[in-house]
Amino acid sequence: MNYYRPTSKPSTASNPLKILEIVAQYGTGTTAKEITDALQMPQATAYRVLNSLVADEYLARTSDLRGFALGHAISGLITAANPPTVPTAARSLIEEFRRGNRFAVHLVMFRNASLRIADEDRDYPLHSAFEMLRYPHASAAGKLMLAELGDSASLVPRGPLTKLTQHTITNSGQLEAQLAEIRVKGEASEINELEQGSASLALPVRLPDGPVGAALCLSGPSDRFTTIYEHAEAAREMTTRLAPLLF
Structure with a gap:
């Protein structure tokens, strides 16, 4: 020894x-x-x-x-130290979806109440990856995760939240109201909150009647968010195909 x-x-x-x-x-x-x-x-x-x-x-x-x-x-x-495992079939499906649009497509997984970047779009890499992982209240994927947790308040600091841009939600009450809306709509978005000039739409990846385990995120310039959102239904269909490959 x-x-x-x-x-x-x-x-x-x-x-x-x-x-x-x-x-x-x-x-x-x-x-x-x-x-x-x-x-x-x-x-x-x-x-x-x-x-x-x-x-x-x-x-x-x-x-x-x-x-x-x-x-x-x-x-x-x-688990936190090791990167998430994404099966080859799931990666291929995501690549197929990427070829059909002009925006970044990222797969972000939820592990132990934290975000993990599982499959980053190589053509449109994340510019604010650290901020997304560190401040879930400012990202679409983070908000989706917080909305799914039974006790999201335990993960959100008391008092003012960290301000990354002038559009970042810094009031916990306002954040909770937005999380309630996300639970109803089944999607989360942010415009200029994580990074000035960028926007993202996050759609849940889950098995039927199961918890959300990941988010499929469409990201691009904030002034193109309306166009990004036009891909929402196609992305939602993709999450249905993706879920059994991931979980």
């Missing part, structure tokens, strides 16, 4: 990650002593962090209570 050899003592902020790394490397049954020895960490600090990780289910105690193993909450971190 290649044992962990720290180059320096871990900082307080990195302690949980370092402990998880040790348990992942040593395997099920890793003891507190092995962790403190490997990290040169005070015993009291190690036990405090271990108890916290167990409470949050990132670690689990072994049946004999002598050691630790990775907990099921780790799967969420792994």
Whole structure:
């Protein structure tokens, strides 16, 4: 076994990650002593962090209570770190749809109440990808995800929302009203809210009677949104064909 050899003592902020790394490397049954020895960490600090990780289910105690193993909450971190898998048949279908219009077509998937870019249009790449992922209240795909969640308020900060452009919704009450409308219409849109000069329409991808797991987004210049919206019905039909290939 290649044992962990720290180059320096871990900082307080990195302690949980370092402990998880040790348990992942040593395997099920890793003891507190092995962790403190490997990290040169005070015993009291190690036990405090271990108890916290167990409470949050990132670690689990072994049946004999002598050691630790990775907990099921780790799967969420792994899922977040890995890009979404899009089957070849689904990618081919999206490419076929792209050839039929003059605007960007992106597939954005929902994972653990966050957005993941699953298939980006290579001809029209996203200019504000980071902002879309970080501020769901400002994007069409983000609003669609928030509208589908049972408790969207828990994901929206209290107080003023981050303003990306002069058109970004910054009032949580106004956002909630828009989310209610999205639930009724079954689609979400934004014009100049994520990026000045751009617009997007997001349509849900779901199996019949199932939750929305992704959004098919049509994007382009904001002054062409009316033309973009003319493709809405064709895009909606595409989501019906796409859903069984994705889920």
